[in-house]
Each structure stands twice: as C-alpha cells, then as structure tokens.
Amino acid sequence: MTPTSTLTTAIDTTAVFDRKDSNPEFPHEQVIFCEDSATGLRAIIGIHSTVLGPALGGTRFYPYADHGSALTDVLRLSRGMTYKAAVAGVALGGGKAVIIGDPAQAKTNDLLRAYGRFIETLSGHYISAGDIGTSSDDLDIIGQTTDHVVGRSATAGGSGNSGPMTALGVFQAMRAAATSVWGEPNLSGRTVGVEGLGKVGSELVSLLHANGARVVVTDVNSHAVERIIAKYPDVTAVKNIASCEIDVYAPCALGGTLTASSAGQIKARVVCGAANNQLWTPDVDQILHSRGVVWVPDYVANAGGLIQVANERVSSTPESVRSQVESIYDTVQALLDQTSAESITPGQAADLIAEQRIRAGRIS
Known part of the structure; x- marks a missing residue:
C-alpha cells in the first residue's frame, strides 16, 4: 500500500490553480477549507462538478503527512467521483472531503458535528458519504448537524455500510x-x-x-x-x-x-x-x-x-x-x-x- 502523501512527489503541491494534474476543460467548481479551533477539525471539501447533480463523495479521515498531500488527494478523488457518477448514470456530480488527522486519536463526536455544520453551509451542493477512516456510525453523528449525508446506519434511516x-x-x-x-x-x-x-x-x-x-x-x-x-x-x-x-x-x-x-x-x-x-x-x-x-x-x-x-x-x-x-x-x-x-x-x-x-x- 502506497502512502497517499507520496502521490504528490511528481507535482507542485503548493499550487491551487493550473496544477499539472488537472484538466482545464473540467476544473473544480469549489474547494473549501474548514477549520474549527474548539475541536481541532481541519478539513478540505472539494466540489469538482455539479453539472449532473449535487456533488456526492465520501469523507476520508487520514493522517496526511502535510496539507499539500491532503489537498492533492481531495482534488484527485473529487474529480474521480464526477467521472464515476457520470459513467454509472446516476444524477450526481463529484465531490470528496478529507479530514486531516489520525482517526484513532483525533476523531471525536464534537469534531464530527463541527464538520457537519460546515457541510450544512454548502446548502446541499456537497453530500457526504463514508470513506477510509469513517463509518456509518460516524455519518450518523455528522448527520446530527446536516441533512446532506448518506450512508448512515439503517437505524438512522440510511442504507448502512456501502x-x-x-x-x-x-x-x-x-x-x-x-x-x-x-x-x-x-x-x-x-x-x-x-x-x-x-x-x-x-x-x-x-x-x-x-x-x-x-x-x-x-x-x-x-x-x-x-x-x-x-x-x-x-x-x-x-x-x-x-x-x-x-x-x-x-x-x-x-x-x-x-x-x-x-x-x-x-x-x-x-x-x-x-x-x-x-x-x-x-x-x-x-x-x-x-x-x-x-x-x-x-x-x-x-x-x-x-x-x-x-x-x-x-x-x-x-x-x-x-x-x-x-x-x-x-x-x-x-x-x-x-x-x-x-x-x-x-x-x-x-x-x-x-x-x-x-x-x-x-x-x-
């Protein structure tokens, strides 16, 4: 398994626009940096495209080596979600989010609720699901502060583990x-x-x-x-x-x-x-x-x-x-x-x- 941070070695991780790993015809619509001092939350939400529908994609909780690695990951993953949704034929666009940190140590209910509040500010343009480091139980907690989350447990009205x-x-x-x-x-x-x-x-x-x-x-x-x-x-x-x-x-x-x-x-x-x-x-x-x-x-x-x-x-x-x-x-x-x-x-x-x-x- 290759650490995600090593994916950034071939590109300029300090760049935001005109990156070598981007397609100028299909640029990202929005990239949102979220920070909450009370809980220690540091997250990045990437909305690549909402052309075919709201941007849906999982939230990855991972201990990135640096913020450039986290940004590269969210940009690549959100773009991939756009293509995935398009080929699958679902009425959705592509988005993805990352929370920076070791979930075994940094993940708390308060942090997840704070993250949910950031999602809520996007008015449904981004819908979160689960990914590496997040579970249906976590999505239930995120769902306490936003309606824009899927993949919750069956008891919370979701479809559970995907x-x-x-x-x-x-x-x-x-x-x-x-x-x-x-x-x-x-x-x-x-x-x-x-x-x-x-x-x-x-x-x-x-x-x-x-x-x-x-x-x-x-x-x-x-x-x-x-x-x-x-x-x-x-x-x-x-x-x-x-x-x-x-x-x-x-x-x-x-x-x-x-x-x-x-x-x-x-x-x-x-x-x-x-x-x-x-x-x-x-x-x-x-x-x-x-x-x-x-x-x-x-x-x-x-x-x-x-x-x-x-x-x-x-x-x-x-x-x-x-x-x-x-x-x-x-x-x-x-x-x-x-x-x-x-x-x-x-x-x-x-x-x-x-x-x-x-x-x-x-x-x-």
Whole structure:
C-alpha cells in the first residue's frame, strides 16, 4: 500500500490553480477549507462538478503527512467521483472531503458535528458519504448537524455500510474482464490477489472465495490479514501481490500502486480493484494496455457504493440497488468492447463516456 502523501512527489503541491494534474476543460467548481479551533477539525471539501447533480463523495479521515498531500488527494478523488457518477448514470456530480488527522486519536463526536455544520453551509451542493477512516456510525453523528449525508446506519434511516455493494461491483467488473480475457465470466480456479483488506477488500475476498477462486492477500495491517486467514484457512498471505504469479490483481488499499515500473512487470492478465486513483501517472494505462493487461478503470469498477448511497435519495428497494450494481458487468463489457473497436485504452474509453455525458449535461 502506497502512502497517499507520496502521490504528490511528481507535482507542485503548493499550487491551487493550473496544477499539472488537472484538466482545464473540467476544473473544480469549489474547494473549501474548514477549520474549527474548539475541536481541532481541519478539513478540505472539494466540489469538482455539479453539472449532473449535487456533488456526492465520501469523507476520508487520514493522517496526511502535510496539507499539500491532503489537498492533492481531495482534488484527485473529487474529480474521480464526477467521472464515476457520470459513467454509472446516476444524477450526481463529484465531490470528496478529507479530514486531516489520525482517526484513532483525533476523531471525536464534537469534531464530527463541527464538520457537519460546515457541510450544512454548502446548502446541499456537497453530500457526504463514508470513506477510509469513517463509518456509518460516524455519518450518523455528522448527520446530527446536516441533512446532506448518506450512508448512515439503517437505524438512522440510511442504507448502512456501502462496502458490500462496492465489493459486488468490483466482482462483477472482474467477471466482465475475465470474459474479455478468457472467454467466460468465471473466476473459479483463477488466482486473484487482493491488496488491502478493509471494508471492501475483505468483502471481495468473501465473494471470490465463494466462487471458487484461489485467493492471495496482503495488507499493512497484520490483524486484518489474520482475520481473513482465520475465516478462510485456504487463503494465502504474501508480502507483495503485484509480483506474484496471479491471474487477477485487485488493488483495494490506497491509490498509486500501479507505476510505470510495476506495470511493466506485473504478471496478472487483469487488474481490477476498489482503490481510487490506482495509476501513479496516466501513462500507466497505456503501458498495461500495450502488454495485453486488461485494466478496469477504478471509478468504473468501484461504483457500487455510490449506486447504493445515491439510491437512498430516491428510496429504492435493496433488490433494485443490487440489480443496478450487478449491471456494472454490462458497463465494463461495453467499455472493453469500445476499447477493442476504437483501438484505445480502457482509461481513454471510460473518460470519453464520462466527458460526453458531462458535456451533454452542460448543454441541457
């Protein structure tokens, strides 16, 4: 797992406008810095686009090495949410937020309520969900001071943990990629390496195990590995999954694990996981493609959680939500067909779909 702070080494983290990692055609609409001296809250909310609807995205609570790292993360993640929502076809824009600090030490109910009050000042332009370092219980507390939050517990009127639906979407995306590579949507007997065993990675292991895949895992948290091995004794723990002899590599931790170097050495035929911003630099997409490795763009594969919480706003049934998440299989299959037909990479195909929908939304 690559620390988020290292993602900033290739860009000027002091820049706000005209950053090298931004798209001038689709700039951020707003970036809000939030500080509350009474609780120690320091947060950044990034609203990338509200063209297709209010900006929805999770709140990440993380001990960033510096404020530049936090800003880079929120800008990249919020932009990714815009594209994710556009490809998923939900009436939402893209946003994301980060709270700076170690959640094990800094997180308090008063801090979360203070954060909720900042969200409330944005009048619904940003809607928070959960992310790394925040849970449904935390969202319940944030929801005490703002109505603009989804992913709360069922007792608080929400749909609860979005990890299972995110994992299901990744699994469906993986099946579609398997069809493209091996001719059938069957992972039985395939070796899948899952990197990161948090809310999504652990659920993905369960799905893969139930479907007969051979699973290898890794996580910087040894207790997370131990829990998986205790539950599934035939799962193998390794130090470095990307270098293993595997069929599918599933990055489910923090981003940036796919570098030009690792992309040139990876042995898997499919890369499909839940982590956001998996590519260290955009050219990694082309490197994987030229080597015949099928990469499913992260914001396409991991849209299940977004679909779940988006449906809270329209009171959909659990069966309808599951059906929409399972349709990620069809989305990925169509995307990979377009990749082949137009001789472009999966990343290029996904971006084209998203940007076409955003441009159409501007016109309407």
